[in-house]
Amino acid sequence: MKRFVKMIVFALILTLTAAVFTSALADSKARSLDDIKAAGELVIGVFSDKKPFGYVDENGEYQGYDVYLAKRLAEDLGVTLKLVPVDAPNRVEYLTSAKVDIILANFTVTPERAEVIDFALPYMKVALGVVSPDSALITDVAQLAGKQLIVSKGTTAETYFTANHPEVKLQKYDTYTETFNALLDGRGDALSTDNTEVLAWAIENPGFTVGIESLGSLDTIAPAVQKGNESVLAYINEEIVKLADEQFFHADYEATLKDVYGDAVNPDNLVVEGGVID
Amino acid sequence: MQALDVLLKGRNLARLLQGLWVTLSLSLAAIALSVALGLLVGMLMTMKNRAIRAFCRLWLETIRIVPQLVLLFLVYFGMAKAFDIQLSGEASAVIVFTFWGAGEMGDLVRGAVQSIPRHQTESANALGLTRGQVYRYVIIPQTVRRLIPQAINLATRMIKTTSLIMLIGVVEVLKVAQQIIDNARYDALQAAVGIYGVVFFLYFIVCWPISLAAGRLEKKWA
Numbered sequence A: 001m002k003r004f005v006k007m008i009v010f011a012l013i014l015t016l017t018a019a020v021f022t023s024a025l026a027d028s029k030a031r032s033l034d035d036i037k038a039a040g041e042l043v044i045g046v047f048s049d050k051k052p053f054g055y056v057d058e059n060g061e062y063q064g065y066d067v068y069l070a071k072r073l074a075e076d077l078g079v080t081l082k083l084v085p086v087d088a089p090n091r092v093e094y095l096t097s098a099k100v101d102i103i104l105a106n107f108t109v110t111p112e113r114a115e116v117i118d119f120a121l122p123y124m125k126v127a128l129g130v131v132s133p134d135s136a137l138i139t140d141v142a143q144l145a146g147k148q149l150i151v152s153k154g155t156t157a158e159t160y161f162t163a164n165h166p167e168v169k170l171q172k173y174d175t176y177t178e179t180f181n182a183l184l185d186g187r188g189d190a191l192s193t194d195n196t197e198v199l200a201w202a203i204e205n206p207g208f209t210v211g212i213e214s215l216g217s218l219d220t221i222a223p224a225v226q227k228g229n230e231s232v233l234a235y236i237n238e239e240i241v242k243l244a245d246e247q248f249f250h251a252d253y254e255a256t257l258k259d260v261y262g263d264a265v266n267p268d269n270l271v272v273e274g275g276v277i278d
Numbered sequence B: 001m002q003a004l005d006v007l008l009k010g011r012n013l014a015r016l017l018q019g020l021w022v023t024l025s026l027s028l029a030a031i032a033l034s035v036a037l038g039l040l041v042g043m044l045m046t047m048k049n050r051a052i053r054a055f056c057r058l059w060l061e062t063i064r065i066v067p068q069l070v071l072l073f074l075v076y077f078g079m080a081k082a083f084d085i086q087l088s089g090e091a092s093a094v095i096v097f098t099f100w101g102a103g104e105m106g107d108l109v110r111g112a113v114q115s116i117p118r119h120q121t122e123s124a125n126a127l128g129l130t131r132g133q134v135y136r137y138v139i140i141p142q143t144v145r146r147l148i149p150q151a152i153n154l155a156t157r158m159i160k161t162t163s164l165i166m167l168i169g170v171v172e173v174l175k176v177a178q179q180i181i182d183n184a185r186y187d188a189l190q191a192a193v194g195i196y197g198v199v200f201f202l203y204f205i206v207c208w209p210i211s212l213a214a215g216r217l218e219k220k221w222a
Helices: A002-023 A035-041 A063-075 A088-096 A111-116 A156-165 A176-184 A195-204 A231-247 A248-261 B002-008 B013-044 B049-063 B068-085 B089-114 B117-124 B130-169 B173-184 B193-221
Strands: A041-047 A054-056 A080-086 A116-118 A124-133 A148-150 A167-174 A190-194 A210-223 A225-226
Touching: A035 A041, A035 A063, A035 A231, A041 A054, A041 A063, A041 A088, A054 A063, A054 A176, A054 B173, A063 A080, A063 A231, A080 A088, A088 A111, A088 A116, A088 A225, A088 B068, A088 B130, A111 A116, A116 A210, A124 A156, A124 A195, A148 A156, A148 A176, A156 A167, A156 A190, A156 A210, A167 A176, A176 A190, A176 B173, A176 B193, A190 A195, A190 A210, A190 B002, A195 A248, A225 A231, A231 A248, B002 B013, B002 B173, B002 B193, B013 B049, B013 B089, B013 B130, B013 B173, B013 B193, B049 B089, B068 B089, B089 B130, B117 B130, B130 B173, B130 B193, B173 B193
Parallel strands: A041 A080, A148 A167, A148 A190
Antiparallel strands: A116 A225, A124 A190, A124 A210
């Protein structure tokens, strides 16, 4: 018994130390625009397994809608580009610990996230979508009650269902690859993430349909920098406004997303030019 | 077979093998450091000094209680925030895996040393062997033999656990596999299982020779 108490006390001390150690930490100082120019290298965190936004092709090259913008940001700044692979749950950490200068990983703007990091102007807009097998198609959220819904950790889908639909059982995975594999294997009844993502996936996966095309509020997707990194934030915003003149994001859509969505989706429903949402 | 087609496309196979090399080099570095440090730590653990033993105990319980992923995050992100030390994902991985391996290895060494009956030491002393000689001829040879199965178990566990380092941005074999699967997910839907199968095979051909060599050694020294 005494031994048991001792262990409990020990575990408590350990937990407290870890908690204090991690929570009291301030952000590690991010590089300013001048630092980046001086170093000659812009470091951007992108997805490496989320086609068509950020992925690595068969030649080992990064591609996708986000990567297209990343390349342009580095080019216009006149520096080389270093891409770092990130996953949905650790995107914020990469910024707060100054591991990357910018995150361009299909990052949905939310008030919670805006408290810890700064978002630039949006370059895309999305809502949530729910995809399920045709044999048991889910067309209404009410049908999800008590069912297993597959989501990826740290995404808007997870937050939305936790807050608004506690009756839905969430099955959470760390990476996007795992979530879609789980749906294919029949480990859950449906999968929810951004509608762009599920629409693209359903087109290529016969037997699955997006029963709910737009759920929750319309969200925007924007580049993010560390809280208070004014110079880099200003640079991205200037770029996004400037690029509207050449309809850069429509070109980006043509180059990276069109193959995936085909004619089923009107680009104006996804693409945001100059950071202006109509 | 879809998985094979996908793997033979572009540089996919080369990338997968590169990923395997990342997995291997990082885990072998950590294992080598763990064995070297673990032997020292094991000796410390058998000491009578209370402070040293308490410290070792704290270390051991920490690595047993805290998941490896948390340790990785603490070192990779935490060090940057707390002390502004920017470690690469690779360096963080070796640090965490060595911290883990050396602690566990130390405990294995302690167990092995203490499992040698005390009368052997006493008999050796009675025969006039010095302290150094007792270790050299009596304790260490037996300890090493008892240590091998568990040390191998630890080593293979470490190799497999390196799959976690993809979450601190290191592109190792499993991450490459996921990237390949994702890149093919619109045109080769069934490739995932096959590619994971290949990854399984790669882990197997890395871990199997280690177990095999260990078995040989054990027999040879028995």
